[in-house]
Amino acid sequence: MSNTQSKRKNILFIMCDQLRYDYLSCAGHKTLHTPNIDSLAERGVRFSNAYVQSPICGPSRMSTYTGRYVSSHGATGNFVPLRVGERNIGDHLKPLGMRPVLVGKTHMIADQEGMARLGIDPESEIGVHHAQAGFEPYERDDGIHPDRVLKPNVAYNKYLKERGYDDHENPWHWAANSVMRDGEVRSGFFNDVAASPARVSDEESETPYMTRRAMQFLEEDDGEQPWLLHLSYIKPHWPYIAPAPYNDMYSAADVQDVHSSEKERENSNPLAQHFQERICGRTFSKEEARETVIPAYMGLIKQIDDQLGVLFEFMEQKDLMKDTMIVFTSDHGEYFGDHWMGDKDFFHDPAVKVPLIIADPDPACDSTRGTVQNAPVESIDLLPTFIEYAGGEVPKHILDGRSLMPLLQGDDVPWRDYVISEYDYFQQTFSPKTGRAPLDCRIYMIKNERWKYIHAPGYAPMLFDLENDPDEFIDLGRSDDHLEARQQMHYALADWSLQYRQRETVSEARAEQMVGLEDKFGVLIGYWDESDVKPPASAPDYAAGPKTH
The missing domain is CATH 3.40.720.10 (Alkaline Phosphatase, subunit A)
Incomplete structure (x- = not known):
C-alpha cells in the first residue's frame, strides 16, 4: 500500500x-x-x-x-x-x-x-x-x-x-x-x-x-x-x-x-x-x-x-x-x-x-x-x-x-473476441404488426473487430462489415457473397447462448473438488472388482460384509 x-x-x-x-x-x-x-x-x-x-x-x-x-x-x-x-x-x-x-x-x-x-x-x-x-x-x-x-x-x-x-x-x-x-x-x-x-x-x-x-x-x-x-x-x-x-x-x-x-x-x-x-x-x-x-x-x-x-x-x-x-x-x-x-x-x-x-x-x-x-x-x-x-x-x-x-x-x-447486446421489443407499438408473440420479440447483437451481426428470430439477419463499412450503412444480411461471414457470427452467437449462466450455487473451485465425487463417496458404478478401485476413488471393505455392533 x-x-x-x-x-x-x-x-x-x-x-x-x-x-x-x-x-x-x-x-x-x-x-x-x-x-x-x-x-x-x-x-x-x-x-x-x-x-x-x-x-x-x-x-x-x-x-x-x-x-x-x-x-x-x-x-x-x-x-x-x-x-x-x-x-x-x-x-x-x-x-x-x-x-x-x-x-x-x-x-x-x-x-x-x-x-x-x-x-x-x-x-x-x-x-x-x-x-x-x-x-x-x-x-x-x-x-x-x-x-x-x-x-x-x-x-x-x-x-x-x-x-x-x-x-x-x-x-x-x-x-x-x-x-x-x-x-x-x-x-x-x-x-x-x-x-x-x-x-x-x-x-x-x-x-x-x-x-x-x-x-x-x-x-x-x-x-x-x-x-x-x-x-x-x-x-x-x-x-x-x-x-x-x-x-x-x-x-x-x-x-x-x-x-x-x-x-x-x-x-x-x-x-x-x-x-x-x-x-x-x-x-x-x-x-x-x-x-x-x-x-x-x-x-x-x-x-x-x-x-x-x-x-x-x-x-x-x-x-x-x-x-x-x-x-x-x-x-x-x-x-x-x-x-x-x-x-x-x-x-x-x-x-x-x-x-x-x-x-x-x-x-x-x-x-x-x-x-x-x-x-x-x-x-x-x-x-x-x-x-x-x-x-x-x-x-x-x-x-x-x-x-x-x-x-x-x-x-x-x-x-474477449466479441461483445453481446440484447433487446426485447415486445413493448414497442409496432410489435403487433410483426405477428410475433411477446416471447418471440427478441433481438441479439454480436460484434467482433470485423463484423457486427444482428439476429432477430423471424427475420433475415443483418450484417455489417466494419472494416469496409465502418459507418454501418450497408446491410449484408442477405448478400450471397457473405454467407460464410454470417455463419461464422451465427455460430459464435450460438456458442455464447449455450454457455452455462444459471449454475450459481456451485463455484468453480467447488466444481473442481466435485470431480469424481461419487467415486470418492464409494458409489462405484461400473467397476468389475476391487482391483479397479484406484485413487481418488475409495471403497469401503465391501468383501468383509456389513459391520456389526
Whole structure:
C-alpha cells in the first residue's frame, strides 16, 4: 500500500442517461468541450470500445448492477422486474465491507410478486435490498415520472415546491422539464420547445440538485466504511429541456452532420424499417428537429461536465481523490436521426456504444494514465472490477463480466473476441404488426473487430462489415457473397447462448473438488472388482460384509 493512499478504498460510480459515446471532447466532438470529464480521462483510462448489454435503460442497468447478460438476469425490458433473489451489486459488495449508496436513477423495478410469494416484507431491510438493486437509496429519483405515474414522495418534487413551483402536483414535469411560451406552460416532451429555457434556474435543475445530494452524502460520511457512491444522473435523457444559460449555449452550427445514408432505406430489413418508422425516427430525420434539440442536448451535457467540476473540487478539498476510484459511463446512447432512427433501442453504435472512463488512484495504474484502451469491453465488466478493487474474488460461476483491473494496470492479458447486446421489443407499438408473440420479440447483437451481426428470430439477419463499412450503412444480411461471414457470427452467437449462466450455487473451485465425487463417496458404478478401485476413488471393505455392533 502506497503512503499516499489510505487503507479505505472508495468508488464514485457516475452514470449518465442517454449520453452518446461521441459527445465528449476527449472522444472527438468538435465543439462540445467537456474539460472536467477530459481531465478524468487524463487521470485514468478511456475505453473506446465499450458496449452496453441492451440499448435501453432498464435492462442495461440491470446488467450493470448484476454483472450478467440480459438473458441471464431476465429483466428484459423497462418495467420488467428484476426477479427477487437475483444477486445484485449489494450482494457482492456488502460482504466485502463496502457500502453501496445511490443518488439518482436506477430504473429498478422490484419483483413485488416474488417477494409476496416468499413472504418478504417490501419495507423490511431485505425487502429494500431487493427493491433497490442492493443500493442504499440515499436519494432515488428515476426522473421519468409524468402525471400518470407520479409518486408524490419524490424528494426533488418536494424541493421544487418549497422553491415556489407549487402550481402543479408534479413540478418535475411542469417546472424542471417544461418551458414558458407565449404566456403558457409547454411540456418538454414536445421537442419543438427544446430551445427555450426550463422554468427552473440552473441551481434548481436536476443535475446540480443531484450533485449537491452526492456532496451531502460525502459530507456526512464518517470516514470509517468504504463506499460505492452511484451518482446516476437523469440527464441528458429526454425531455431535452435545459435551464439557462445551457439552453442556448450551443446553436445549429454546432450540430454535427447526420450519420445516415439513402442506402439504408433501399431494400432494408423489415424489422429495421419498423424502428425507422417510429415517431422518434420520423421526427429526427428532419433537420429542423436536429437543429432544435441537439443544441439543448449538448447544453445538458455541458451542465453535467460543469457539475462534475464542482464535485471533483469538493472531493479534492475533502481529500477523497487519493483513495477513490472514479468511473464515468452511460447506460446507452441516442440516435438523433442517425440511420434514420430516433431515441435508442437498436444496435448501431450511436445507441449501443457508450463512453467509459475509469481513474484508479492506485500507483499500480500509473503506467496507463491518459491512455485509450481499444479492447472490447462491456458494461457487465464493471461489477467484477468493483469486486476486485474492493479486495474480493470474482465469482465466475455467477458473473458474466470480467474485471477490468488488468487493463487498468497495463497487464497484457488475453481478452474477449466479441461483445453481446440484447433487446426485447415486445413493448414497442409496432410489435403487433410483426405477428410475433411477446416471447418471440427478441433481438441479439454480436460484434467482433470485423463484423457486427444482428439476429432477430423471424427475420433475415443483418450484417455489417466494419472494416469496409465502418459507418454501418450497408446491410449484408442477405448478400450471397457473405454467407460464410454470417455463419461464422451465427455460430459464435450460438456458442455464447449455450454457455452455462444459471449454475450459481456451485463455484468453480467447488466444481473442481466435485470431480469424481461419487467415486470418492464409494458409489462405484461400473467397476468389475476391487482391483479397479484406484485413487481418488475409495471403497469401503465391501468383501468383509456389513459391520456389526
